[in-house]
Amino acid sequence: MATELETTSAAGRDPRPGRWRRxxxxxxxxxxxxxRGGDGAGRTHGAGPAGAHxxxxxxxxxxxxxxxxxxxxxxxxxxxxxxNYVPLIGNVIAFKDYQPYIGIWDSPxxxxxxxxxxxNGDPAFVNALTNTLVISFVQIxxxxxxxxxxxxxxxxxxxxxxxxxxxxxxxxxxxMSWVVVVAIFQHMLGNAGLLNNFLxxxxxxxxxxxxxxxxxxxxxxxxxxxxxxxxxxxxxxAALSRVDMELYEASAVDGASRLRQLWHVTLPxxxxxxxxxxxxxxxxxxxxxxxxxLLQQQQVGADAAEVLDTYVYFNGVIGGNWGVSAxxxxxxxxxxxxxxxxxxKVAHLLGERGVYSK
Amino acid sequence: MSDxxxxxxxxxxxxxxLAAVVAAPSLLSACGGEGGTSPSDAASANNAVRxxxxxxxxxxxxxxxxxxxxxxxxxxxxxxxxxxxxxPPLAGAEPVEILTSLLGPLPPAAGDNAYWQELNTRVGTDxxxxxxxxxxxxxxxxxxxxxxxxxxxxxxxxxxxxxxxVLTRLCADLxxxxxxxxxxxxxxxxxxxxxxxxxxxxxxxxxxxxxxxxVVGTIFFSRADLIAERGLNPEPADFAEFRExxxxxxxxxxxxxxxxxxxxxxxxxxITFVGNMLGVxxxxxxxGGAFTSEHETEERKEAIARTAELVQAGVFHPDAIGGKLQxxxxxxxxxxxxxxxxxxxxxxxxxxxxxxxxxVQAPKFDGGGPGVVRAGATSFGYTAFKKADxxxxxxxxxxxxxxxxxxxxxxxxxxxxGIEGTHYTMENGAPVRxxxxxxxxxxxxxxxxxxxxxxxxxxxxxxxxxxxYQEAAIPNIxxxxxxxxxxxxxxxxxxxxxxxxxxxxxxxIAGRQPIEYWDTVVDNWRRQGGDEVRAELEAAFAxxx
Numbered sequence: 001m002a003t004e005l006e007t008t009s010a011a012g013r014d015p016r017p018g019r020w021r022r023x024x025x026x027x028x029x030x031x032x033x034x035x036r037g038g039d040g041a042g043r044t045h046g047a048g049p050a051g052a053h054x055x056x057x058x059x060x061x062x063x064x065x066x067x068x069x070x071x072x073x074x075x076x077x078x079x080x081x082x083x084n085y086v087p088l089i090g091n092v093i094a095f096k097d098y099q100p101y102i103g104i105w106d107s108p109x110x111x112x113x114x115x116x117x118x119x120n121g122d123p124a125f126v127n128a129l130t131n132t133l134v135i136s137f138v139q140i141x142x143x144x145x146x147x148x149x150x151x152x153x154x155x156x157x158x159x160x161x162x163x164x165x166x167x168x169x170x171x172x173x174x175x176m177s178w179v180v181v182v183a184i185f186q187h188m189l190g191n192a193g194l195l196n197n198f199l200x201x202x203x204x205x206x207x208x209x210x211x212x213x214x215x216x217x218x219x220x221x222x223x224x225x226x227x228x229x230x231x232x233x234x235x236x237x238a239a240l241s242r243v244d245m246e247l248y249e250a251s252a253v254d255g256a257s258r259l260r261q262l263w264h265v266t267l268p269x270x271x272x273x274x275x276x277x278x279x280x281x282x283x284x285x286x287x288x289x290x291x292x293x294l295l296q297q298q299q300v301g302a303d304a305a306e307v308l309d310t311y312v313y314f315n316g317v318i319g320g321n322w323g324v325s326a327x328x329x330x331x332x333x334x335x336x337x338x339x340x341x342x343x344x345k346v347a348h349l350l351g352e353r354g355v356y357s358k
Numbered sequence: 359m360s361d362x363x364x365x366x367x368x369x370x371x372x373x374x375x376l377a378a379v380v381a382a383p384s385l386l387s388a389c390g391g392e393g394g395t396s397p398s399d400a401a402s403a404n405n406a407v408r409x410x411x412x413x414x415x416x417x418x419x420x421x422x423x424x425x426x427x428x429x430x431x432x433x434x435x436x437x438x439x440x441x442x443x444x445x446p447p448l449a450g451a452e453p454v455e456i457l458t459s460l461l462g463p464l465p466p467a468a469g470d471n472a473y474w475q476e477l478n479t480r481v482g483t484d485x486x487x488x489x490x491x492x493x494x495x496x497x498x499x500x501x502x503x504x505x506x507x508x509x510x511x512x513x514x515x516x517x518x519x520x521x522x523x524v525l526t527r528l529c530a531d532l533x534x535x536x537x538x539x540x541x542x543x544x545x546x547x548x549x550x551x552x553x554x555x556x557x558x559x560x561x562x563x564x565x566x567x568x569x570x571x572x573v574v575g576t577i578f579f580s581r582a583d584l585i586a587e588r589g590l591n592p593e594p595a596d597f598a599e600f601r602e603x604x605x606x607x608x609x610x611x612x613x614x615x616x617x618x619x620x621x622x623x624x625x626x627x628x629i630t631f632v633g634n635m636l637g638v639x640x641x642x643x644x645x646g647g648a649f650t651s652e653h654e655t656e657e658r659k660e661a662i663a664r665t666a667e668l669v670q671a672g673v674f675h676p677d678a679i680g681g682k683l684q685x686x687x688x689x690x691x692x693x694x695x696x697x698x699x700x701x702x703x704x705x706x707x708x709x710x711x712x713x714x715x716x717x718v719q720a721p722k723f724d725g726g727g728p729g730v731v732r733a734g735a736t737s738f739g740y741t742a743f744k745k746a747d748x749x750x751x752x753x754x755x756x757x758x759x760x761x762x763x764x765x766x767x768x769x770x771x772x773x774x775x776g777i778e779g780t781h782y783t784m785e786n787g788a789p790v791r792x793x794x795x796x797x798x799x800x801x802x803x804x805x806x807x808x809x810x811x812x813x814x815x816x817x818x819x820x821x822x823x824x825x826x827y828q829e830a831a832i833p834n835i836x837x838x839x840x841x842x843x844x845x846x847x848x849x850x851x852x853x854x855x856x857x858x859x860x861x862x863x864x865x866x867i868a869g870r871q872p873i874e875y876w877d878t879v880v881d882n883w884r885r886q887g888g889d890e891v892r893a894e895l896e897a898a899f900a901x902x903x
Contacts, residue, residue: 099520100504101527191676192613201611211680213870298623299680301865317500319854320519 094326107323114327125328127303128311135307136285138221144281146225147232148274152266154233155240167237170230178291181227185219186210210296213304220292235277239270275352283340286332308332402901403562404844407533409555410541410564413548418766420812422825428573428835429828432813432821433765435787442546442767446482447756453484454757455509457502458805459739460489462706465800473776473798480772481757489802493621493682496853503528511754513805514566514740517853521740522846526561529742530751533563544759551810554736556842560849567758568737570810573835574701574828575734578631581607581695582716592716596725597635597664600718604673607695617668618685618694619678624864625665627698628674633661634720635729644839647899649892653859653883659876666867679868686710700734702811704824717827728830733837741807757807764809773803788815843902845894851887858883 056062063070094114096107117125150170157163173181187193189209196206209215247265256264290309297305308328316325340355347354417440422432448454468474468484478484488509490498496517502508503524518524534540541548547567554568584607585592594600604616620627630638636657643650652658669679675694677683689697690711696718699707708715720729743754763769771789775782781795791799813828814821840848848855862879865871880888 099523100506101520101524186677186681190681196676197613200613203611206676210677211868298682298864299677301680301868301870302861303865303870317504318497318519320500320850 091326091330093323094330096323098322098326099320100322110323114323115331117324118328118331124302124306125311128306128308131305132286132288132307132309135217135220135288138217139224139288140278140281140285142221143224143229144278146229148236148270150229151233151236151240152262154237167230167233170233172230173227174231176227178227178289178295181223182292182295185223189219211299213300216296216300216304220289220296223292224289235273236270239273240266243269272353275347276355279340279343279347279355282343283336285339286335404559407559407562407564408538409552409559410536410548410550411539412550412552413542413545415545415549415764415766418764422813422821425832427832429825429832430572430574430811430813432825433815434818434821436771436789436815437766439766439768439771442763442769443760446480447760448753449482451483451753452750453486454511454754456485456487456806457499457509457512458487458489458802459492459495459513459515460802461492461805462800462802464489466798471798471801472794473781474801476772476777477801477803480769481760485757487801487806493623508744510744510746510750511757511806512742512744513569514742516735516739517856519853520850521852522560522849525565525740525742526563528745529565530745531563531565532567532743532751532755535748535751535755536564536567544755546759546762546764546809547755547807549762549764549809551736557735557737558740566740566742567755567807569739569741569805569808571734571736571738572701572811573733573736574831575732576630576698577701577704577827578627578718578720579689579697579699579703579707580716580718581689581692581713583714584692584695585716586714592718593721594718595721597632597721597723600635600721601668601671601673604668604696605671608673610672613693614695615675615678615693616673616695617678618675618683618688618697619681620698621682621685622860623678623680623682624860625669625674625679625867626860626863627696628668629658629661629665629863629867630732631698631718631720632664632668632723633658634731635723636661637722637730639839640730640732640836641838642840642895644899647896647903649839649895649899651883651888651892653880653888659873662863662866662876663873666869666873669867669869680864689713701824701828705816705820708820717823719827719830728834730836731831731834733835738805738808759807761803761807762809765812765815770809775799839899840895843895843898845891845898847887847890847894851891855883855887855891858886 057065090104093104093107095109095111096104097110097113098104098107112119116122154163154166154170157166176184189195189207191206191208191210193210199206209219243266247269248261251261251265286308288307288309290307290313293305293307294310294313297310312325312329312332315321315328344354344356418437420431421434424431465471465474468478468486474485495513496515499512499515499518502512503518508528514521514525535543536547550568550570553573554570555564558564558566558568580592582592585603588606590603590606591599592603594603607616608614617625617628619625633652638655638657638661639650639652641652643652643655668674675683675688683694685694685697686699686703686707688694689707690713692713697703697707704715704717707713720731721727722729741758743751746754760769761773763773771778775789775791776795776799778784778789780792781799782789782791784790813824859879862871862876862882865879866873866875
């Protein structure tokens with residue numbers, strides 16, 4: 001859904017008629033067979049009929065024609081500007097020796113001094129960066145595919161009622177706060193939790209899951225999967241529901257097994273959505289769960305559990321080194337932008353649509 | 359050049375945050391129009407402040423008088439209360455927003471809380487309290503200051519970064535209202551002992567009201583009933599016997615443990631207690647004008663190593679190290695046999711849970727007499743006010759004055775017990791809480807302002823036990839050599855420095871690092887500000903002697 005909106009608005013704003021026509025044609029012919037592609041193309045045509053019929057109208061004509069729609073868009077635009085773009089100006093404290101009791105304006109400029117921890121590789125920062133990269137790698141490789149697999153499983157359930165029940169149960173953990181999730185895990189698997197108390201009362205060896213730095217990555221990864229995998233299936237299920245049934249019938253006639261259907265029909269049909277979500281995931285890949293990690297950090301120590309977000313929090317909000325924290329946060333944001341643009345580029349090179357169409 | 363920039367520069371000189379600025383004070387004084395302020399100048403400005411005159415409120419006489427060494431006065435029974443106020447102190451004032459810490463359970467909100475409603479009536483305006491559990495309070499406070507939307511009254515804790523700048527820039531200067539005899543306007547603030555006031559002075563002014571605490575400080579409480587039940591020795595004579603006692607109280611199969619990790623969850627409770635056996639100095643020790651931090655002593659390293667052994671021996675609760683347990687609760691239900699708590703915890707634990715509370719004195723590590731006792735902080739925290747016009751400040755001070763009414767006044771009885779007949783009934787001359795009182799009278803007013811503590815009034819046995827503990831402990835009290843000396847770096851970086859040391863010790867006792875790692879931690883502690891604090895303390899000491 002988000003893709004289509006992005007596509008239409010991006011295309012609608014494109015002032016170059018030639019480019020526009022190329023896009024329209026490309027969609028119409030290249031992707032005509034695929035349901036999703038076809039639909040996307042149809043919408044693009046709908047939003048800009050001029051593209052399909054001869055040269056594009058002049059800017060003034062288009063403005064007069066769409067002025068009411070544009071007016072409707074103004075409040076949303078203002079909200080985005082006010083809450084997403086104006087605060088960006090605050091990043092200026094990355095270049096200042098800022099303290100809240102002095103104010104942004106009156107804090108003195110210090111140039112790139114605050115970036116010293118990054119450029120000179122302050123050990124605490126490097127440790128936080130390493131942990132962040134490891135955790136984000138695991139989150140992409142292990143956590144990201146789980147909702148896809150889960151969605152395929154749910155999709156293959158025949159009983160509609162059972163499917164609903166399973167979905168509801170899977171969605172539920174998403175609505176719990178991290179405090180609750182961590183408390184539940186602690187009560188079940190903690191060193192004085194249900195499991196270990198049971199083992200201990202039978203004089204069996206206990207399992208050190210909490211407070212064990214070696215298990216930390218496994219622990220937080222399972223928590224993320226438990227909490228959000230169910231919720232993550234929603235978009236994939238929506239995409240799966242739009243796969244053309246005729247394709248399955250056709251492949252069944254050709255004698256394809258279920259596994260081959262999965263490989264040749266289902267997965268290619270939702271490939272666009274998977275790529276899109278993967279790119280969006282890359283954008284906040286360095287944000288690896290601040291609350292979740294903060295809640296459990298003291299048990300395993302900073303060596304295993306300091307990530308960029310907690311580093312920024314302890315150094316800035318608690319330690320009072322606001323400038324350094326802002327610098328680290330800024331770099332983190334820039335890395336996110338580079339990753340999104342890079343991944344999108346790769347997607348385009350591979351013939352995928354990415355976050356926006358080219 | 360704006361005034362703000364000038365003051366900013368002066369701030370940098372004071373903290374020494376920018377070496378170049380400190381190195382060129384003459385240049386800056388030309389800019390600022392005032393002489394540069396070095397740390398020792400800040401110290402002498404603070405020394406020049408006239409502290410509030412101490413005028414004790416002596417309308418009641420205790421059964422056991424206080425001693426000059428710091429043993430608290432004791433009461434066996436409740437004196438007949440007198441009304442100290444004839445009208446609500448804040449009648450007609452705007453509601454007061456208060457941010458404070460919460461150590462007990464959360465009270466019902468004002469709408470469902472008859473006690474809170476009556477409190478508002480008696481004060482004369484609405485008190486809107488934001489209560490944050492103690493463990494998270496430092497984070498909450500730092501965030502509130504960062505956000506800039508301050509409440510009227512806030513409790514400031516010692517770990518807040520840049521405390522002196524935050525107080526002097528964002529909080530109200532109370533000097534004209536409290537200095538010298540001006541405090542007589544607020545007789546119950548004048549009743550706060552002089553010891554508690556020096557730490558309220560920053561940048562040459564009084565910026566906070568103390569919540570007074572007695573010198574006896576933290577006590578290592580034990581479940582005397584559990585110790586007796588198992589036939590163990592409640593008074594270990596050396597470390598080996600202490601360890602035996604801890605092992606005797608641990609029963610893993612039944613989820614019984616000797617220790618938790620303390621309120622900070624980093625084992626500091628036990629490290630400090632073992633340190634008392636070894637004679638670790640209280641924060642700083644001084645020899646011939648040279649200062650040594652407790653972290654730099656061999657004894658502290660030894661205490662950490664011995665505590666790590668105790669962790670290895672399995673006498674700690676399995677989730678103690680790094681976790682934040684509800685220790686009072688676990689002490690009450692027998693899961694933990696020891697708990698390190700402020701001296702006021704004695705009554706809280708003994709009143710809340712049906713258990714027998716004992717107190718363990720640290721023996722010398724190798725036996726042969728008692729170990730040391732660290733003198734407690736003279737104030738729980740700093741109650742500061744948001745900047746406001748003088749009239750409002752006077753109202754807020756009047757509120758603190760009302761909240762500091764001591765034992766012997768009807769205001770004290772209401773504050774601690776609520777409304778007679780609803781929240782408590784008098785039985786044999788002592789108030790007994792009703793069920794409603796148990797839930798409703800939990801508004802943490804004692805962390806806004808309070809009267810100086812006394813022992814009791816409780817039954818004679820409890821008061822005598824508490825008194826006996828203090829009489830035995832006070833002769834072994836060690837104070838910090840830094841007491842009375844002002845160090846800006848200590849005030850502003852204290853929280854960060856404490857975190858460095860505590861996190862380092864935690865790594866070791868959790869078994870993630872060997873004891874040699876402590877040397878690295880101390881080096882880091884020195885670099886991050888420890889040496890700076892030392893230099894300032896030595897300079898202040900040289901000036902005073």
